[in-house]
Amino acid sequence: MEITSHQFKKTASLKLRDQKVQSALGKAKGKFVVARERAVKELDNLEEIRQAAADMRSHCLENLDSYLEEWEKNATAKGTVVHWAESAEELNSLVVEIAKRNNVKKIIKSKSMIGEETGLNRFVEGHGIEVKETDLGEYIIQQAGEHPSHIIAPATHKSKDDIADLFAEKHQTPRLDDIEALTREAREILRPHFLTADMGITGANFMIAETGSTVIVTNEGNGRMTTTMPRVHVAISSIEKCIPTLDDFALINRLLPRSATGQSISNYVSMTTGPKREGDRDGPEEFHVIILDVGRTRVLGSDLRDALRCIRCGACMNHCPVYQNIGGHSYGWVYPGPIGSVLTPAYKGIENALDLPNAATFCNQCGVVCPVKIPLPDLMRKLREKQFMRNLRPFAERLGLKVWATLAMQPFVYSILTRTVARIGKLIGGKKRYLRKFYLVGSEWTKQRDMAAPQGRTFREIYGERQNLSKKEDVR
Amino acid sequence: MSARENILSRIRAANKSAGNAGSDSARVAGRLSNPVLGPRPNLDWDPEEQFIRKSVASASTIAQTDSMENVPGLVNQYLTESGLPRSGVCWGEFSQLPWAENEIEMEFRPATGDDKVGVTGCDCAIAETGTLVLLSSPDQHATSSLLPETHIAVVRKRQILKTMEDVWGFLRERPSGLPRQVNFISGPSRTADIEMTLVYGAHGPYRVHIIIVND
Amino acid sequence: MRVGLFVTCLADLMRPSIGTSTLKLLENAGCEVIFPMTQTCCGQPAYNSGDSENAKRLAKKLISEFADVDYVVVPSGSCAGMIKEHYIKLFESDKEFLSKSEWLGARTFELTDFLVNVLRIENIESSFQGDITYHDSCAGLRELGIKEQPRKLLSKLQHVAIKEMPGAEQCCGFGGTFSIKYGDISGRLADLKCEEVEQSGADTLVLGDLGCILNIEGRLRRRGNSKTKVLHIAEVLAGENLGDETPK
Numbered sequence: 001m002e003i004t005s006h007q008f009k010k011t012a013s014l015k016l017r018d019q020k021v022q023s024a025l026g027k028a029k030g031k032f033v034v035a036r037e038r039a040v041k042e043l044d045n046l047e048e049i050r051q052a053a054a055d056m057r058s059h060c061l062e063n064l065d066s067y068l069e070e071w072e073k074n075a076t077a078k079g080t081v082v083h084w085a086e087s088a089e090e091l092n093s094l095v096v097e098i099a100k101r102n103n104v105k106k107i108i109k110s111k112s113m114i115g116e117e118t119g120l121n122r123f124v125e126g127h128g129i130e131v132k133e134t135d136l137g138e139y140i141i142q143q144a145g146e147h148p149s150h151i152i153a154p155a156t157h158k159s160k161d162d163i164a165d166l167f168a169e170k171h172q173t174p175r176l177d178d179i180e181a182l183t184r185e186a187r188e189i190l191r192p193h194f195l196t197a198d199m200g201i202t203g204a205n206f207m208i209a210e211t212g213s214t215v216i217v218t219n220e221g222n223g224r225m226t227t228t229m230p231r232v233h234v235a236i237s238s239i240e241k242c243i244p245t246l247d248d249f250a251l252i253n254r255l256l257p258r259s260a261t262g263q264s265i266s267n268y269v270s271m272t273t274g275p276k277r278e279g280d281r282d283g284p285e286e287f288h289v290i291i292l293d294v295g296r297t298r299v300l301g302s303d304l305r306d307a308l309r310c311i312r313c314g315a316c317m318n319h320c321p322v323y324q325n326i327g328g329h330s331y332g333w334v335y336p337g338p339i340g341s342v343l344t345p346a347y348k349g350i351e352n353a354l355d356l357p358n359a360a361t362f363c364n365q366c367g368v369v370c371p372v373k374i375p376l377p378d379l380m381r382k383l384r385e386k387q388f389m390r391n392l393r394p395f396a397e398r399l400g401l402k403v404w405a406t407l408a409m410q411p412f413v414y415s416i417l418t419r420t421v422a423r424i425g426k427l428i429g430g431k432k433r434y435l436r437k438f439y440l441v442g443s444e445w446t447k448q449r450d451m452a453a454p455q456g457r458t459f460r461e462i463y464g465e466r467q468n469l470s471k472k473e474d475v476r
Numbered sequence: 477m478s479a480r481e482n483i484l485s486r487i488r489a490a491n492k493s494a495g496n497a498g499s500d501s502a503r504v505a506g507r508l509s510n511p512v513l514g515p516r517p518n519l520d521w522d523p524e525e526q527f528i529r530k531s532v533a534s535a536s537t538i539a540q541t542d543s544m545e546n547v548p549g550l551v552n553q554y555l556t557e558s559g560l561p562r563s564g565v566c567w568g569e570f571s572q573l574p575w576a577e578n579e580i581e582m583e584f585r586p587a588t589g590d591d592k593v594g595v596t597g598c599d600c601a602i603a604e605t606g607t608l609v610l611l612s613s614p615d616q617h618a619t620s621s622l623l624p625e626t627h628i629a630v631v632r633k634r635q636i637l638k639t640m641e642d643v644w645g646f647l648r649e650r651p652s653g654l655p656r657q658v659n660f661i662s663g664p665s666r667t668a669d670i671e672m673t674l675v676y677g678a679h680g681p682y683r684v685h686i687i688i689v690n691d
Numbered sequence: 692m693r694v695g696l697f698v699t700c701l702a703d704l705m706r707p708s709i710g711t712s713t714l715k716l717l718e719n720a721g722c723e724v725i726f727p728m729t730q731t732c733c734g735q736p737a738y739n740s741g742d743s744e745n746a747k748r749l750a751k752k753l754i755s756e757f758a759d760v761d762y763v764v765v766p767s768g769s770c771a772g773m774i775k776e777h778y779i780k781l782f783e784s785d786k787e788f789l790s791k792s793e794w795l796g797a798r799t800f801e802l803t804d805f806l807v808n809v810l811r812i813e814n815i816e817s818s819f820q821g822d823i824t825y826h827d828s829c830a831g832l833r834e835l836g837i838k839e840q841p842r843k844l845l846s847k848l849q850h851v852a853i854k855e856m857p858g859a860e861q862c863c864g865f866g867g868t869f870s871i872k873y874g875d876i877s878g879r880l881a882d883l884k885c886e887e888v889e890q891s892g893a894d895t896l897v898l899g900d901l902g903c904i905l906n907i908e909g910r911l912r913r914r915g916n917s918k919t920k921v922l923h924i925a926e927v928l929a930g931e932n933l934g935d936e937t938p939k
Contacts, residue, residue: 009873009875012873012875012876016875016876016879024671027671027672028672031668031672032672042517043517044517044518045515045516045517045518048515049514049515049516049517052514052515053514056512056514059503059507061491062491062496062499062500063499063500063503063504064487064491064499065484065487065488065491065499066499066501066504067504068484068487069484070504070508078653078654084478084479084480084483085479086479086482086483090479134679135669136667136669136670136678137667137669140669140670153668153669153672154669155669155670156669156672158670159671160670160671160673163670179670179671179673179675180675182670183667183670183675183677183678184677187677187678187679190679191589191679192589194589194679195589209508210508210511211653211654213654219665219666219667219678220665220666220667220678220679220680221622221665221678221679221680221681222678222679224618224622224659224680225622225679225680227657228618228619228622228657229619239483239487244504244507244508244511245507245508245511245512246511246644246647246648247511247512247513247514247641247644248511248512248514249640250514250639250640250641250644251514251515253640254516254517261668264530264604264606265605265606265607265660265662266662267534267661267662267663267664267665267666267680268659268660268661268662268665268680269607269659269660270657270658270659270660271654271657271658271659272656272657273653273654273655273656273657273658274656275656276656277612277613277614277655277656278614279613279614280612280613280614280656281585281586281614281617282586282612282617282618282619283612283618283656283657291483293479293483293486297483297486297487297489297490298490300486300487300490300491300494301486301489301490301491301493301494302494305490305494321861321862321864321880322873322876322880325876325879325880325883326876358869358872358873359869359872359873359876360866360869361829361862361864361865361866361867361869361877361880362739362829362830362866362867363829363833363862363866364829364833364834365829365833365861365862367833368833378780381738381739381741383741384739384740384741385741385742385743386741387741388740388741388742389741393740393741397740397868398742401736401740401742401745402745404732404736404737405737405742405745405748405749407731408700408731408732408749408752409731409748409749409752411728411729411730411731414731418703418704421704422704422705425705434909434912442871443871443874444870444871444872444873444874444875444877445870445871445874445909447874447875447878448874448875448877448878448881448882448910448913449878449881449906449909449910449912449913450908450909450910450912450913451905451909452705452706452904452905452908452909452912454704454705454706455706455707455708457707458703458704458707459698459702459703459707459709459710459711460698460703460728462707462710462711463710463714463726463728464728
């Protein structure tokens, strides 16, 4: 997916004024946040579980090579064909190779964010193979020619009316007004494809080293269809998805659905280990897993590595006040919200996503809900630091910081300057004691807010006078 | 060097540069052979009661009986009350039950796109989350619980385990290891992708009816 | 008990009544308050902008200014948080200053936390009256666990009723330089907070961080609301700045 993060500020401002987007975001916020809170109440030892999950994920990353090798050994023993890819192009080409070798004309696809990263669908369609997204949200945006705006609910930015219009147009059917009816229609349309597709592509929430399995966590049933009906199944995964054992999966699976959609468990958890066995009457003849490393190892060796613990639940963006008001498309790439603000510059280059780590208040609403305790504000701060060191910040900002720091290191000059500013500010504030407009520095403040005028004296001078007064009294 | 070699060596180099000693093979081997049981929440409930509670909360329906012989009768009752056709496909393990006597046309084969009702057993069930655990095999067709609009699952009370961690013991002891697919099913299929509104019956079954047999 | 007062650069410049209120509360409780006159800034603006060199410089200065006290009290969750939680991150590879940061961090408290958990104040006398609602500033809440402390103190005041907002813990959109870099988003968050404040039915908004005060108050006034008062908790507890007078 091409990156448009450099348009963040402009897009965000547009989304803030878009009534439809605002209404959709309002609905989503209420549901996701309330649902998660209710679901985690079931875990009386939530913090203990979170810490164990964070430790387990860190342990995975520290020993990732060993666990991947173990996973591959066990997967291969069960008949899985394992491929490794070092670039988006390599992954896309591998998929087409497998498809061509198996005379695949039609592919059904269950959600995969990695597929979004590599632009898989477009590449495959360019080779004359049909690709049908089957997750309802992904299907909707595929029909609309758009990118997902959320990693769990891709079409969250679209209203029921948008979707009704879209289906009427694309399906050439009478326009429906009811959400249940629209869902039924999508089911009817996609059903024949499940039954006739030659190949299924899924992502993988986790790879379990102990058994050589891949696991997907879904609700609709399309994931199960995609892994069971076609004669070839390809799962695309990335290196950091590997976890050691089944018990580690059970641990993390208490947090993932609760953090994502507020469910105690997702409707379907499908653990696949190899292709159909001798005697099985259903299941694919071939099962391929492609393990991808695009940018992951670079991040692993950097001070941003904690971001690789991510289990893609979406809780951070659901709870982020910035995301809640601007939506996912503003972020300009596959992953929005706080995790996107870290991964986008990490994977696509710091200079291509300058706004993202800066467009945060560091409220840490994300950090406190992250099931694997990723210190998101700290990681965003590290990115700000990298931008600063590489002189990627605007000149005015660097100058302002330098001036501020220099003054703050000189208490005497500082005290005089602040006294002056306090008096002038109070004067300008006038009787109403408010400043209405800043020019140049801080002008973005006064676009929507007043600024209370300073009270007119600094604390330092008030305290100084008090000390002088009491000294005089002492003397007397 | 292959992509595989490149990736693995990059992982090792990345971990070294991050100040780790590199993969601790003893720890890895230890964790794989003695998996770490993580912290679990309060499990102070009766498994059958919890299973029923969570299954109902996930929009499944429940029936209970003391004998396997009663299952076809309960299936008949459920299908009739729901206005559903009294025919379908079923796992082979129930082929000896009195289906015809209970006016049900049952075939013992994998489901196709046209079958409306699928009857399965399960390998075990998880009380904590109201979850059925179905392993695929020559006799346990994955399609039976997936393609038909109605999925009826027969669960023996003794198959109800407390947590997912308890399922692993069962899986690890299996002489043939893991099957192609282990499916954890917790209710009818659903989606909330349109305006965050929950709708049942996305691509999988519209409804799940669970018959608990206490024999 | 020698209690150092770090008044914060923003309060010093914009709203010294927060400082004088804090001083009054501490002295009334029997503390010997030390105010190092050379103090300026804790370094947070530089730190959050990625300028760790200048952040370290300012941090070292502050550390040396407060080297000789039993406690440091700060009427701001974000500045207290900077000293308590972030100095150790700034100096993680500097043995000397890491140890000094740990020493200082252990002794640094946000004002309400200090009053409740260290001084264990039982009585507060203030002339403040009215229905209030409380905004939980992010750093105070999530870095320092400031939630019950201000409410406990406010409940000791007669003639004061607290009307909680459902979104009391939601970020107000200040975020330091965020407010002047992403004014549109910041303004929207401030607006949402103002709606909650107005819906609460309280006539005064009370909070513990001047950044949030300036942000929310600024938006209230621009929205045409000149009635809702916005006060720092120190001012409420000390009974200062309740009207229009300039602090003495």
